[in-house]
Amino acid sequence: MFELGDLPLSRGGTLPDARLAYRTYGELAPDRSNAILFPTWFAGTHEANEWLIGDGRPLDTRRYFVIVPNLFGNGLSSSPSNTPAPYDRARFPHVTMYDNVAAQHLLVTERFGIERLVLVFGASMGAGQTYQWAVSHPDMVERIAPITGSSHTSPHNQVFLEGLRAALTADSAFAGGDYAEPPRGGMRAFARVYAGWGLSQAFYWERVYERLGFPTLEDFLTGVWEPNFAGSDPNDLIAMMWTWTHADIGQTPGFDGDTVAALASIKARALVMPSEKDLYFPPEDEAWSVQYIPDAELCVIPGIWGHLAGGGADPDAAAFVGEALRDFLRR
Template sequence: MPAPTDFEVFDLGDVVLQHGATLRGAHLAYRTYGTLNADKSNAIVYPTWYSGRHTDNEWLIGADKALDPDEWFIIVPNMLGNGLSSSPSNTPPPYDRARFPHVTFHDQVECQYRLVTEHFGIGTLPLVTGWSMGAGQTYQWAVSHPEMVQRAVPFCGSSRTAPHNQVFLESISAALRADAAFAGGWYRDDAWPTTGLRAFARVYAGWGFSQAFYWQEEWRKLGFSSLEDFLIGFWEAFFLDERDPNNLLAMAWTWFHGDVGQTPGFDGDTVAALASIRCPVLAMPAEKDLYFPPEDEQWASQHIPDGEVRVIPGVWGHFAGGGQNPDDTAFIDQGIRDMLAREV
């Protein structure tokens, strides 16, 4: 599927990133759903996830969902690094391709904050929500801008990337870099590192869904006829679909270093950052998520003044949050609906 073109662009100008580099002429791609009301009180921010684009978030938006565009103005900003916003694949020298600077979750949210405040003039967000890296951005919003965020619903994600999660990220990144065609990130258009991308996808496949998902052959519900068919048709197809390897590595760096404790003012103290959150937070981890397990969110929740954890039951692992399984989608939607009904 070609990359989507149905988005708008917010020019960020020169952005000084948390690690010191200046990303010049930066831009944020975004899409909105619904209409901003007169007093600008109905805006929801719903960031994208690892390698996802705004269209990949649409499964949770609709008239039959809590994120109803007839009621809410839903802003879906594309992460820096995802190929639509400023990324290795679309940034001119000297920060193009393998030289793209390191971007943190704090950087992501500060760019989104500018979109929300400077472009739309919004001062209050009834909700921030997101899956996976979108959940990381949700936590970051609650820490960085507690004066704005009224409710937060991170699902299948975390406030700090755990060591086991980092092992996973190292494994997929190493698989991609091992392709000789990768050439240290300076691969040519006529020598694309396809072998590395296929290896990347197959390593990812062992983590994205649970052991029980594979044992029960749940992939058949997605229309695949065999395990190999699933590995090729679902996993390889996704990462071979205009996913640039340098973009994947840039986003993996952001994910690997995720930690709200690195927000300026907290000096690496994750507990203090979590304790600073003013809004109610409903975290929804998946029961069998292999890299964002429920215990990580239970740990974080105890440090949030108004934190709650609801575990998504079932065997779909991390992809319980990906909109593929109707039962999981209904669970997530209900959690968001419950939170939006809360008085704050």
């Protein structure tokens, strides 16, 4: 746990006694030249990133020192569920991607004395943090690999997030965030809305869930999607959704909302990996970003797993992502 003290926030106010939870893998080289940063995604913790980390894996711990910082709001780093009054629950301050990266920069430089990162990458909200790193600290990042994510949250993506928020808060038990018991109906509705977006139409058309051992759609929803969020605190989910909704590297100080100018400022070599049938971050959105980054290539993850293709759930997509990262680090 990295203690940050009172962290000033880009949208105003302060996150008091801020704490950044993280885990490291491998050994930091004496000259501190082998560090990789791998931020977490929405509702995920460092454990969800471990599929790519280890001896002989794409992020080979025999060679690299991998730092996985946990997103503010995920229940481990400062979050509505673990922050004392008066900033607890729905009163938790609004935290941006920029704020997350500012805290991570302090971790990397002050705790470890690292001046340059071999690679920053992440999936989904981790990709948003990756883009932010490249804009906030252009001379510190050698390579970036945003996977199934975006440099800014599109209007269509914001509509998706608003649907999730509405489903969760419509439960009267939510009580404006001051619930005595978890709003189970709202959480169930939240998970079912998510199920329609996390995977592609083709995934459901081909009934892949049956091959995964779920005879019916209802079995799939109750066996996978509802348990996936069962351990999450509703206020934590809403805090992370606010961060996601307002993500835009164009809001970085000095760019005055100009996302194109922010993309053009990136000095890192970029491997941008959207998923072929991602409903949140379709490949054409990332093709738009790639055209403005000076040294970038688009590498589309094939298959029908949609957004989940970037998280290791599909073995074929996982192998594709792993080999692309190996090649990117070799070059």
